[in-house]
Amino acid sequence: MECSSGGCCPIPFCPTGIQAIGRCPSGIGCPIATICANGLCCPSPRCSSGVIAQRICVSNAECGNGFECANGGCCPLPLCPNNQIGSQRCPSGGCCCPTGQQCVNDVCCPLPACSNGILSATMCMSGNVCPQGMECNNGGCCPLPMCPSGAQPSGRCQRDSCPAGQVCENGVCCPLPICSNGQFANKLCDYGNSCPMGYICEGRGCCLEPVPLCPNGARANQQCNRGVDCPPGFGCTATGACCLLSLEPVCPSNQNAICQCSSTNNCPPQTSCNMGTCCTSVLSK
Template sequence: MRALVAVCLLLSGCTLDRSGEVDELPDVAVDPPVIEASSDIAVEPAADLSVDEPAVDVQNEPAATEADAPPEAEEACEPTTCAAKGVECGTVSDGCGADLSCGTCEGGAICSAAGKCCQPKTCGDLGAACGDADDGCGQTLDCGTCPLPKQPCVLNKCEACVPDDCNALLPLCNYQPDGCGKTVYCSCPSGQTCNNGTCCKPKTCADMGNACGTLYDGCGSTISCGCPYGQDCYQNACCAPKKCSDFPGQCGDLYDGCGDTVYCGCAYGEACFQGKCCTPKKCTELSPSCGSLYDQCGGTVSCSCPYGETCSQGTCCKPKSCTEMHPLCGPLYDGCGGPLNCGCAYGEVCYQQQCCTPLKCVDNGWNCGTPPDGCGGTLSCGTCSSGKVCAQNKCQ
């Protein structure tokens, strides 16, 4: 809009100063303004302007009040240039919120932080043999280290090498590099040994505490350590084995706690059964049982029976006599699993295992025939005389 007003004023021969007053332009030839293609202000062609338009009489116009003035538009931002900022390379801000590319450097030069092309120096250019050096362009050069480990770098120069002595090399021992390309032989202080190039103080048995056997001394070797009196070495540890007194009521082969066993017996009259002391039963305690009996302590005891008794099926038994079996007779059992053969008294016969007294002819008035004797046999009572017959074992 401001550009359009300016064009109008130019065409009418007037100018507008800072106070808003319009001045007459001198009679000079004014060429039409040339608008750069790079300008950020877009100017529309004044298609509606005409020379036939009546000129505006600014002086006759009533004075505009502050309330009638249009709001002032924000001024356009004019971006800066690389040359204006004195920048030769890199990217900078154009002052209007965009980046401005200022190109690159050539011939191996680098762009410094200040935006200047700079040819960096090398360690050779600077004569620097070691350490860090400035390349002249704001960067740091690593010029390496001195060839010898103990050679100091002073102001980028390798100074004379100062070799290490044995005191400086402790705890190292044997042949060691001195830091200046040579070796030095170093021994260890008293009481120490050299182990893999390092001084080491070997442990003693006292340092091992309760450990025993062949032990590592901490310096590449071994040491043999025993145990105090009364102790055994078990799994490289001193161990006090248990005694029978430590196992009250127990017996047999018992573990002593130190990798071995101790045999513990029992008191007189006791037997060891299932690791416990046990008093075996006696025959008097097992009566009336007899034979080979379990003594309740893992063993057996042979028990007999009192006089006149026999052992039948593990129990003492008194066999019966024929007198006690009467009137039974014949082959019998004595009540204790044994055989017994009993007869009968005089005048008796054994009939069906019972003693039986046979009948007599005279006792029954029999004088003929063969009647049964009542004990499984028959009687012969004779015959009748001539003229008589035998009826019911009697002659009639």
């Protein structure tokens, strides 16, 4: 009650509908746990978190950024996972947040910035899985550096090691080049740099050196420098290919089969081509 026109009159109600405790014409002078609203000292609303509201309100528009009108008072929105203040409420499902924000726990939270300055694609916590080609950095999924070939990396190298079929470049795991035979390259190579024995530099990768064809058009078993390099039943041709010897005794009985031959494929010295097989010369008596 207050004294008005010589009588005790009830104090007006606060905007929240609660009876005011007193007046505050200058905007100050209200008791503890009360707020001056419209010249009235009104009980301070309490937020769901237990803190006293910043001010009395009837709509969110009356509260500043990071606050919402709840229980008749401007209460702080829940903190985002990165401890930043949310901008507004968002319904379950994550829609309706402004550009550059994401709905987390029903609050619109600002997306963290990546180390290159761009906004992250989505939020993440340490250890969370980000989409392919991204990593969790500063609380956000940020793009990994691109591979030198322009391919998308699968992830960061672990102690300079990557899964099979990949190689560590610029700290990320990049796919090894594909050789002409459809297989992954053994390792990367630079033009002019040598690859391991039996490999050639094909593009950016060390690929198996193609095995020569046999004179009959079949694929050679392996490469060779001399006959002892080939398995039993195979001979080393002049082109360095281990090719299957004829199963038929085409060489004369006093001669030995050395390797396959054709009309355009010369036999080794001291041998002659007989029905597709290089045979040793006739033994002298």
